[in-house]
Amino acid sequence: MKDKMPVTIEVRNLVKTFGSFKALDGVDLKVDGGELVALLGPSGSGKTTLLRIVAGLDWPDSGEVFISGEDALAQGARERHVGFVFQHYALFRHMTVFENVAFGLRVQPRAVRKDETGIRTRVKELLDLVQLDWLSDRYPSQLSGGQRQRIALARALAIEPRILLLDEPFGALDAKVRKELRKWLRSLHHEINVTSIFVTHDQEEALEVANRVVVMDKGRIEQIGSPDDVYESPATAFVHGFIGESIELPVQIESGVIRLGDRPLRLAADGLTSGASRLFVRRHDMLVGPAGSGAFEGAVQHVRNFGPVQRAEVALSGGETIEIDAPREKELRAGDTIGLNPRRYRIFAG
Amino acid sequence: MSALAARRRTLPGFGLTMGLTLSWLSVIILIPLAGLFLKSLELSPDQFWNILSSRRTLNALRVSFGLAFAAASVNLVMGSIIVWALVRYRFPGRRIFDAIVDVPFALPTAVAGVALTALFAEKGWLGAPLAALGIKVAFTPIGIFVAMIFIGIPFVVRTVQPVLQDLDPEIEEAAGSLGASRGQTIIRVILPSLAPALLTGLALAFARAVGEYGSVIFIAGNLPNVSEIAPLLIVIRLSEFRYADATAIAVVMLIVSFVIIFAVNRLQRWARSRIPAR
Numbered sequence: 001m002k003d004k005m006p007v008t009i010e011v012r013n014l015v016k017t018f019g020s021f022k023a024l025d026g027v028d029l030k031v032d033g034g035e036l037v038a039l040l041g042p043s044g045s046g047k048t049t050l051l052r053i054v055a056g057l058d059w060p061d062s063g064e065v066f067i068s069g070e071d072a073l074a075q076g077a078r079e080r081h082v083g084f085v086f087q088h089y090a091l092f093r094h095m096t097v098f099e100n101v102a103f104g105l106r107v108q109p110r111a112v113r114k115d116e117t118g119i120r121t122r123v124k125e126l127l128d129l130v131q132l133d134w135l136s137d138r139y140p141s142q143l144s145g146g147q148r149q150r151i152a153l154a155r156a157l158a159i160e161p162r163i164l165l166l167d168e169p170f171g172a173l174d175a176k177v178r179k180e181l182r183k184w185l186r187s188l189h190h191e192i193n194v195t196s197i198f199v200t201h202d203q204e205e206a207l208e209v210a211n212r213v214v215v216m217d218k219g220r221i222e223q224i225g226s227p228d229d230v231y232e233s234p235a236t237a238f239v240h241g242f243i244g245e246s247i248e249l250p251v252q253i254e255s256g257v258i259r260l261g262d263r264p265l266r267l268a269a270d271g272l273t274s275g276a277s278r279l280f281v282r283r284h285d286m287l288v289g290p291a292g293s294g295a296f297e298g299a300v301q302h303v304r305n306f307g308p309v310q311r312a313e314v315a316l317s318g319g320e321t322i323e324i325d326a327p328r329e330k331e332l333r334a335g336d337t338i339g340l341n342p343r344r345y346r347i348f349a350g
Numbered sequence: 351m352s353a354l355a356a357r358r359r360t361l362p363g364f365g366l367t368m369g370l371t372l373s374w375l376s377v378i379i380l381i382p383l384a385g386l387f388l389k390s391l392e393l394s395p396d397q398f399w400n401i402l403s404s405r406r407t408l409n410a411l412r413v414s415f416g417l418a419f420a421a422a423s424v425n426l427v428m429g430s431i432i433v434w435a436l437v438r439y440r441f442p443g444r445r446i447f448d449a450i451v452d453v454p455f456a457l458p459t460a461v462a463g464v465a466l467t468a469l470f471a472e473k474g475w476l477g478a479p480l481a482a483l484g485i486k487v488a489f490t491p492i493g494i495f496v497a498m499i500f501i502g503i504p505f506v507v508r509t510v511q512p513v514l515q516d517l518d519p520e521i522e523e524a525a526g527s528l529g530a531s532r533g534q535t536i537i538r539v540i541l542p543s544l545a546p547a548l549l550t551g552l553a554l555a556f557a558r559a560v561g562e563y564g565s566v567i568f569i570a571g572n573l574p575n576v577s578e579i580a581p582l583l584i585v586i587r588l589s590e591f592r593y594a595d596a597t598a599i600a601v602v603m604l605i606v607s608f609v610i611i612f613a614v615n616r617l618q619r620w621a622r623s624r625i626p627a628r
Contacts, residue, residue: 055527057526076526077523078527078530080527081529082527083527084523084524084527086524088520090518090520090521090523091521091524092521092525094545095542103538104528104530107528107529107530156528158528159528
């Protein structure tokens with residue numbers, strides 16, 4: 001596997017509708033060889049549809065898909081040689097773990113099929129790779145969710161796929177197992193070096209595992225970038241709101257002054273167009289100061305402590321209520337009047 | 351502690367329901383069957399053997415079991431195809447076809463027998479064209495076969511349908527993306543997953559066909575040794591007041607049916623053990 005050049009994936013102007021619902025609305029995406037890309041978005045954003053079209057399990061209304069430069073839409077799922085991992089594993093219940101993994105090898109055309117010894121060696125190799133060789137005689141129903149998903153992955157890898165596609169691979173697992181498998185998937189990807197795309201609605205998962213993140217909403221790609229990019233410099237209001245915990249405030253910009261309600265904020269509005277806009281600040285980027293010192297004024301309503309931070313609900317004098325995360329060293333108390341100053345903020349028109 | 355636990359079962363009523371179950375099953379099933387065996391004991395082993403080894407009895411048993419098995423097999427194949435179409439595709443009239451499957455359940459068997467006879471008689475809608483081809487259905491063993499198919503089909507469809515409905519289409523997609531052709535997917539993935547249900551359907555359709563009386567006697571012609579089914583022979587012996595003869599045949603039918611059902615049951619358990627519940 002390692003000696004092969006990783007394969008590229010390219011998608012051009014994909015459109016797919018289900019009845020009146022636009023699942024994909026003109027999607028372009030290029031994935032380089034050996035990348036591990038996350039498709040991140042809320043449910044209904046089209047990410048799974050995109051993945052299924054690349055796999056050949058769904059067909060677009062229009063657009064093009066290239067795998068390794070070849071027109072993939074000319075081939076069915078069977079010919080594409082794509083490893084696909086399903087959210088609910090889709091293991092064959094009547095087969096042992098061993099036979100599940102061996103399936104892709106057994107159904108190969110006779111001319112290229114391995115003999116029984118060859119199949120055994122290969123399955124053993126894969127079960128070692130996913131660290132579950134001791135389960136080879138069990139049935140899927142006897143495994144935990146995390147084990148099932150690793151077997152599903154071993155099964156997909158058995159055919160030496162050109163690319164690996166994972167649909168919410170950890171979506172059905174509990175939080176602790178998810179975290180373990182995330183790390184494991186990253187190191188596995190490093191080991192086998194197959195171009196991979198995985199779908200997730202969990203931003204933490206996307207930011208932690210992928211080396212590139214594609215944020216989708218309503219059938220469109222909102223932003224493509226490294227995990228740092230999408231977190232630190234969100235390209236759209238949607239991305240800012242979706243990734244990380246953000247405070248969102250409706251503001252008005254008039255001749256270089258930003259207003260929240262009728263109150264002007266002491267924030268620079270350089271280069272911003274006039275009109276209704278939305279101001280985004282990360283919760284932990286709101287610095288607390290004495291009353292009268294900041295861009296915002298507010299009264300603390302509640303305080304709850306979360307490990308290293310205290311989360312305070314603050315009623316701004318403009319009428320909005322926001323939640324901020326402040327460090328614990330200066331205790332906030334309900335009833336305090338404080339000034340707030342955003343360390344960083346972004347304003348998007350509309 | 352354990353006594354307390356036993357007294358405080360989470361689901362009360364075990365004693366009551368178990369008692370009712372046992373007495374009801376005894377009254378309805380076990381006592382009549384025991385009576386059947388007792389009645390047949392009035393015969394000496396020699397008499398018993400003579401009745402059974404008579405040509406007419408053997409032929410009746412052969413007709414009943416042979417045709418029942420053939421009909422159940424046809425139902426297994428056609429029933430599976432019907433289930434596939436009903437579950438996997440959406441087409442106009444699907445619900446109507448789905449309801450039609452239950453007609454043989456609901457129709458009085460005599461009505462079915464008369465209808466089939468009229469249809470397949472030499473002047474009937476289907477009988478006439480078949481007669482032109484030289485195939486005679488009504489009043490021959492083929493007629494029995496047709497009637498047995500008719501009454502058995504819902505058993506296969508209704509046992510397999512819920513299992514296929516539960517079968518996740520994703521496993522077919524998984525098989526496809528692993529390089530399996532459609533045929534390989536059906537043979538290696540779908541059929542093994544359905545095997546226990548298919549076997550159950552086969553057993554039920556077979557049992558029903560063996561015991562079928564009402565619809566068969568109209569279309570069979572009831573020619574001794576050719577198209578006379580075992581249940582009919584029992585009725586004939588009863589009307590001749592040869593009760594012991596009737597029970598002897600009944601006992602054999604009971605034993606053979608039991609052995610076959612038991613074998614299918616073992617087969618089913620074996621198939622199911624390979625697909626433990628999710």
